Structures are given as C-alpha cells and as structure tokens.
Amino acid sequence: MKRIYTLEDVCIGCHLCEVACVTEHSLSKDPVKAFLHEQARPISRCTVEEWDGGVISLSTTCRHCDEPDCLRACISGAIQKNDAGVVRIDTEQCVGCWSCVMACPYGAVQRNLAKKKANKCDLCPDRKNPACVDACPNRALVYKEGSQK
Amino acid sequence: MNYVIIGNSVAAVGAIRGIRSVDLEGNITVISRERHIAYGRPLISYLLGGLITEKRMAYLPEDFYENNRVNLLLNSEVVGVETDKKRVRLAAGDAIGYDSLLIATGGDPFVPPIEGMADKEKVFTFTTWDDAAKLKGIAHDIDRVVVIGGGLIGLKAAEGLHLLGKQIAVVELADRVLSSAFDRTAGRIVAKKMKANGIEVLTEETVVRIEGEGGVITGVTLKSGDFVPCDTVIVAIGVRPAAGFLKGSKIEVNRGVVVDDTMETSMKGVFAAGDVAEARDFFSGSKNPLPIWPDAYIQGDIAGCTMAGGEKTYSGGLAMNSIEFFKVSTISMGITNPADPSAYEVLTYQDLENYQYRKIILQGNLLVGAVLVGNVERAGILAGLIREKVDVAPFKDKLLAPDFGFILLPREIRSALFAPMGKVA
Ligand SMILES: Cc1cc2nc3c(=O)[nH]c(=O)nc-3n(C[C@H](O)[C@H](O)[C@H](O)COP(=O)(O)OP(=O)(O)OC[C@H]3O[C@@H](n4cnc5c(N)ncnc54)[C@H](O)[C@@H]3O)c2cc1C
Ligand code: SF4
Ligand code: SF4
Numbered sequence: 077m078k079r080i081y082t083l084e085d086v087c088i089g090c091h092l093c094e095v096a097c098v099t100e101h102s103l104s105k106d107p108v109k110a111f112l113h114e115q116a117r118p119i120s121r122c123t124v125e126e127w128d129g130g131v132i133s134l135s136t137t138c139r140h141c142d143e144p145d146c147l148r149a150c151i152s153g154a155i156q157k158n159d160a161g162v163v164r165i166d167t168e169q170c171v172g173c174w175s176c177v178m179a180c181p182y183g184a185v186q187r188n189l190a191k192k193k194a195n196k197c198d199l200c201p202d203r204k205n206p207a208c209v210d211a212c213p214n215r216a217l218v219y220k221e222g223s224q225k
Numbered sequence: 226m227n228y229v230i231i232g233n234s235v236a237a238v239g240a241i242r243g244i245r246s247v248d249l250e251g252n253i254t255v256i257s258r259e260r261h262i263a264y265g266r267p268l269i270s271y272l273l274g275g276l277i278t279e280k281r282m283a284y285l286p287e288d289f290y291e292n293n294r295v296n297l298l299l300n301s302e303v304v305g306v307e308t309d310k311k312r313v314r315l316a317a318g319d320a321i322g323y324d325s326l327l328i329a330t331g332g333d334p335f336v337p338p339i340e341g342m343a344d345k346e347k348v349f350t351f352t353t354w355d356d357a358a359k360l361k362g363i364a365h366d367i368d369r370v371v372v373i374g375g376g377l378i379g380l381k382a383a384e385g386l387h388l389l390g391k392q393i394a395v396v397e398l399a400d401r402v403l404s405s406a407f408d409r410t411a412g413r414i415v416a417k418k419m420k421a422n423g424i425e426v427l428t429e430e431t432v433v434r435i436e437g438e439g440g441v442i443t444g445v446t447l448k449s450g451d452f453v454p455c456d457t458v459i460v461a462i463g464v465r466p467a468a469g470f471l472k473g474s475k476i477e478v479n480r481g482v483v484v485d486d487t488m489e490t491s492m493k494g495v496f497a498a499g500d501v502a503e504a505r506d507f508f509s510g511s512k513n514p515l516p517i518w519p520d521a522y523i524q525g526d527i528a529g530c531t532m533a534g535g536e537k538t539y540s541g542g543l544a545m546n547s548i549e550f551f552k553v554s555t556i557s558m559g560i561t562n563p564a565d566p567s568a569y570e571v572l573t574y575q576d577l578e579n580y581q582y583r584k585i586i587l588q589g590n591l592l593v594g595a596v597l598v599g600n601v602e603r604a605g606i607l608a609g610l611i612r613e614k615v616d617v618a619p620f621k622d623k624l625l626a627p628d629f630g631f632i633l634l635p636r637e638i639r640s641a642l643f644a645p646m647g648k649v650a
Contacts, residue, residue, distance in 0.1 A: 081643060081644055081645035082643040082644060083644065083645070084636075084639065084640070084643075084644070123603075123630070125630040125631060125632035126632065127632040127633065132632060133632070134631070134632065134639065134643065136630070136631055136643060139642075143526070145519070145605065145608075146605075148239070148519050148522040148523055148526075149518065149519035149522075149545075149547075151265050151266075151267040151268060151518050152265045152268055152281070152284070153265060153283065153284035153285055153286075156286065168281075169281060171265075171268060171271055171276070171277060171281075172549070173267070173547055173548075173549065174547045174549065174554055174556065174601060174604075175518070175519065175547045176605075177547065177556070177601060177602070177603065177604055177605060178545055178546075178547040178556045178558065178601070178604050178605055178608065179519055179545070179605050179608060180603075180605035181605050181606060181608055181609025181612070181613075182605070182606070182609070182642065183602075183603030183605055183606040183630060183631070185605070186602075187554075187601075187602065218645050220645065222645060225641060225642065
C-alpha cells in the first residue's frame with residue numbers, strides 16, 4: 077500500500093503539514109475559517125518534532141501498520157483496518173480510553189481532549205494525495221508504495 | 226480443517242483473524258455461553274453510567290462473522306473437553322468435534338465466601354454486559370453501594386454507579402487503589418480525585434460481614450470494626466482464569482492454562498489465549514496470567530495463526546493499562562513497582578497539584594517500565610522502546626520530558642521508522 081514517508085534532512089520545521097491536516101479535516105476546509113471560527117476545530121494528525129531550536133525537525137505520522145498495535149489495544153472496536161490496508165478510527169465508536177495512545181509505538185495517535193476522542197491519520201479519504209504531502213513546500217513528505225518499516 | 230474456538234471475546238476475534246490470515250477454507254466454529262456477539266467488555270461501565278448506548282457495545286463490524294465465515298453458537302456452554310476423542314461437550318448434551326481447538330474463555334469473577342453474603346439479594350459481580358444491564362435495571366432501587374476491591378474492575382464499577390448518582394465506598398485490602406498496575410504516587414492521585422468526587426476510598430480494609438435482614442442488605446462491617454451502611458454490594462476482587470471445565474481433559478492448568486510461545490497447551494492441537502491462558506512474561510520469562518485486553522488480542526492472533534499452520538511467536542506478555550478516572554488520564558506499562566529497587570534506576574517528575582506525574586523505570590541501559598499521569602501523550606513510544614529493547618543510555622535524561630519524541634532518539638532509529646525504504650534520510 078501507499079504510505080507517507082519522511083525525509084528529515086529537507087524538513088525545515090514549518091509545520092505546514094499540520095496546518096494542512098487540520099484544514100483538510102475541518103468543516104470549512106479553509107485554513108482561515110477553520111482556525112478563526114470553528115469551535116470544534118480538529119487537531120493535527122501528523123506531529124512535527126523539533127530539536128536544537130529547529131535545527132533538526134521531522135514530521136511523524138501513522139505507518140498504517142500491518143499488525144496495528146492501536147487496533148489490538150482498542151477496547152471499543154473503533155479502530156479497523158480496511159481491505160486497502162488503511163487504519164482508521166470511527167470517531168462515533170471511540171470512547172476516549174486512550175488505549176491506542178498507550179499502544180502505538182510511533183506516537184501517531186493524538187488525543188482530542190475537547191471532544192474526548194482519539195484521532196489519527198486517515199490518509200485523507202477525499203483526496204488523491206494526503207493533504208500534508210501536498211502542502212510540504214520542501215517535498216519532505218513522500219507518498220509512495222512501500223512497507224511499514 | 227475444523228477449528229473450534231471456545232469463547233467469543235477479544236482473544237477469539239484475534240484468533241479468527243489469525244486463522245483467516247493463513248487459511249481461507251477451514252471451518253471455524255465459535256462457541257459462547259453469552260447471548261451477545263463480541264462486545265467491548267471494558268465498555269460495560271460506560272454502558273452502566275449512561276455514557277454510551279447498547280448499540281455501541283458491538284466490538285466488530287456487523288458483517289464480521291459472515292465475512293470470516295464463522296459458525297457462531299451463542300448461549301452454549303462448553304462443559305468438558307475430551308482430548309482423546311477430539312471433541313467438546315456442550316451443556317445441552319451434544320458434542321462438537323475439532324481438529325484444532327482454542328480455549329479463549331477469559332476469566333470468571335472471583336467471589337470469596339463472606340459471612341452474611343449467601344442469602345442477600347443485592348450482591349453482584351461486574352464483568353459482563355448482562356451484569357451491567359442488571360445493575361442498570363434496578364438502579365432506581367440502589368442508593369448506597371459498597372464496592373469490594375479497588376482494582377480496575379472495582380473502580381470501573383464505582384465510576385459507572387457514580388455517574389448514576391449513587392453513593393459509593395470502595396474497600397481495598399492493599400494500601401492503595403490500582404495496586405497491581407500503578408505505584409503508590411499514581412494510586413494516591415487517583416484516590417484523591419475519587420474522594421474529591423465524593424467516592425469514599427477505604428484502603429487497608431476488608432469486608433468481614435455483610436449485614437442485613439433476610440435478603441436485604443443494611444451495610445457491611447469492616448475488619449477495623451467500622452460499619453458502612455449500604456443497600457448493594459459489588460464484589461470486584463479480581464478474575465480467575467475460566468478453566469474449570471477442563472478438569473479431566475489432561476490439559477495442564479496451573480493458575481491459568483499453561484501455554485508455550487505459540488499458545489499451544491500441554492496437549493498437542495489444543496491452544497489457549499487471553500485471560501484464561503498463562504503465558505511467558507516479557508521480562509522474567511516465568512508464566513503468568515495477564516488479564517488485559519491488548520494482550521488477549523495478541524495471544525489470540527498468535528494462536529489462530531499457528532493453528533492454521535502459520536508461524537508466529539509470542540514476544541512475552543507486557544502489562545499495560547490506560548485508565549481514565551474523572552478526567553485524570555493514567556497510563557502504566559511494564560515494571561512499575563520493582564520488587565528489588567536496587568536493581569533498577571527510577572526517574573520521576575511530579576506536580577501533584579495539577580495531577581501530573583511521570584515515572585520512568587530503567588534496568589541498566591533498558592527502559593522496563595513507565596507510569597504517566599495527566600499528560601499521557603504519545604505514551605506508546607515508550608512501549609516501543611521497551612518492546613524493542615532499545616539502548617536508552619544516550620537519551621536517558623530526556624525520557625521524563627513531557628514532549629519526549631523521536632527527535633531525541635538516534636537518527637538511525639528515526640530513519641528506520643519513518644524514512645522511505647532503502648534510504649537513510
Ligand atoms: C469492567 C471491566 C473493565 C475492563 N477494562 C479494561 C481496560 O480498560 N483495559 C484492558 O486492557 N482490559 C480491561 N478489562 C479486561 C479485559 O476485558 C479482558 O482482559 C479481556 O476481555 C479478555 O479477553 P478474553 O477474550 O480472554 O476473554 P473474555 O473477554 O473474558 O471472554 C471470554 C468469553 O468466554 C465465555 N466462556 C467462558 N467459559 C465458557 C464456556 N465454558 N463455554 C462457552 N463460553 C465460555 C465467556 O462467557 C466470555 O464471553 C476490563 C474488564 C472488565 C470486566
Ligand atoms: S496509529 Fe500507530 S499502531 Fe496504529 S496503524 Fe498507525 S502507526 Fe500503527
Ligand atoms: S481512545 Fe478510542 S480509538 Fe483509542 S483505544 Fe480507546 S476507544 Fe479505541
């Protein structure tokens with residue numbers, strides 16, 4: 077399956093992938109409206125990590141694992157892997173127990189505390205390429221066929 | 226190939242998927258004494274408390290059994306396994322033959338004899354959907370509850386009943402609640418939060434007698450002599466592997482059904498997984514029951530895969546719990562209370578005012594355990610470091626940082642995890 081990979085050397089820590097992710101999962105799909113007016117604004121599903129004042133940075137995101145630890149830990153069955161291999165959370169079904177946060181070795185599940193729901197990368201079902209990949213000005217994110225590791 | 230699975234919960238589901246990852250043809254029969262299809266057992270407290278509706282109890286997509294071609298027998302209890310004839314006997318009298326058998330019967334609530342309990346009506350356990358439904362059904366008749374046991378199940382029952390506006394006292398034998406998964410500080414934080422919400426927490430105490438007249442409970446008398454008034458008692462001392470029906474089967478049962486790293490029991494062709502099994506511990510190598518959901522899934526998957534001829538082995542049971550009480554999140558994993566502290570190095574950070582606590586347990590250069598309270602973000606990264614036995618010496622001092630992440634790890638590890646194949650970024 078196609079996965080998102082990271083090239084840390086060309087990541088400049090601009091966080092545009094996070095902005096694009098929030099925008100894509102917002103109601104309006106418009107960054108200004110989403111950030112200024114949407115109360116139930118989503119939180120980003122990718123996480124940009126920085127160190128040494130931004131000298132090193134990389135964007136981390138879900139690996140859509142072959143044997144997802146998040147799925148195995150999920151007590152409600154909210155996490156399922158579809159036939160294409162994409163691992164998604166059914167937000168309605170999620171009870172906010174954070175077992176997936178505990179289990180995911182990639183740190184790829186976020187807690188939306190306002191909604192008490194877990195959230196993670198869904199590879200943008202409405203788009204050809206994930207929004208983060210398209211948004212990266214430096215092509216530090218690559219979307220291509222490959223294995224989990 | 227005829228696969229028979231006894232039990233229909235998470236270990237069974239892991240096994241069904243495990244079997245189907247290797248064998249799309251064989252017949253799978255699943256036998257459960259419950260009347261429900263697989264449900265989120267840990268969700269029963271959410272159901273009791275009214276946080277979710279019955280519709281959300283279902284653990285699986287509707288077409289799961291059909292898609293995996295599972296022959297599901299509900300309301301059927303297995304009362305015996307005849308390993309010489311390779312068949313299981315049902316309570317209704319019939320027998321079902323197997324080529325490969327999985328015991329995934331989970332745990333039964335343990336109820337010790339307590340004086341005065343036998344004739345009382347409102348004494349309950351809390352481990353099934355029907356237990357929760359029963360309590361919910363008589364909730365209007367409940368005012369004050371004593372919960373015996375301050376472990377996960379006891380506290381979950383307390384929380385559910387608290388949400389219904391009931392008065393609750395939790396009686397715990399140990400010096401703190403959640404003593405098996407959490408350390409003293411974390412236990413204290415949770416107890417503090419419970420008390421702040423009006424739940425009484427009585428530690429180093431036990432119920433010696435249930436008082437009342439006829440079937441009606443008026444209260445309980447504690448070891449200290451104190452009397453706690455109540456009309457309902459929940460017994461939540463723990464669960465024991467549900468292996469009683471294996472008597473006479475020649476399958477080795479210690480505390481649980483003893484299994485090797487492929488989940489096979491002492492009897493060839495018979496496997497066990499989940500709360501009923503006793504498998505190897507990740508650290509010590511000794512065999513213990515580990516009654517947690519994620520591990521039941523993992524064991525089920527290994528059992529199913531092996532039963533179907535695939536190759537997969539267990540890396541050992543790693544305890545982990547994520548529990549949230551009254552909006553305080555807690556996650557614990559691995560060794561949280563070392564028996565011999567001198568063999569370990571312990572790092573802590575605490576800000577109890579704000580319900581924040583982090584504890585990291587190291588053995589030499591390896592991370593072996595963690596307790597997080599409050600900020601539990603990305604806790605799984607730590608679980609990964611434990612499982613993969615990563616040398617943490619180079620970044621040991623950073624493990625307590627609340628924003629600990631991959632950027633603090635050696636570049637090779639980051640690249641192996643996130644860079645495109647064949648390219649060290
Ligand atoms: C209230 C509560 C909260 C919990 N919260 C958490 C949590 O937050 N996180 C966590 O990790 N774990 C939690 N647990 C523990 C978790 O639910 C168990 O570890 C898990 O359900 C074990 O799965 P299993 O498949 O081994 O067995 P079980 O879920 O126990 O299922 C076994 C099934 O087998 C059936 N069965 C038994 N004997 C027979 C027989 N002879 N014939 C036919 N059928 C039989 C039983 O009726 C049952 O349906 C909680 C448990 C409870 C009760
Ligand atoms: S959330 Fe984590 S465990 Fe789940 S599929 Fe993604 S990377 Fe794997
Ligand atoms: S937080 Fe939601 S998605 Fe995560 S394990 Fe719990 S129920 Fe499943």
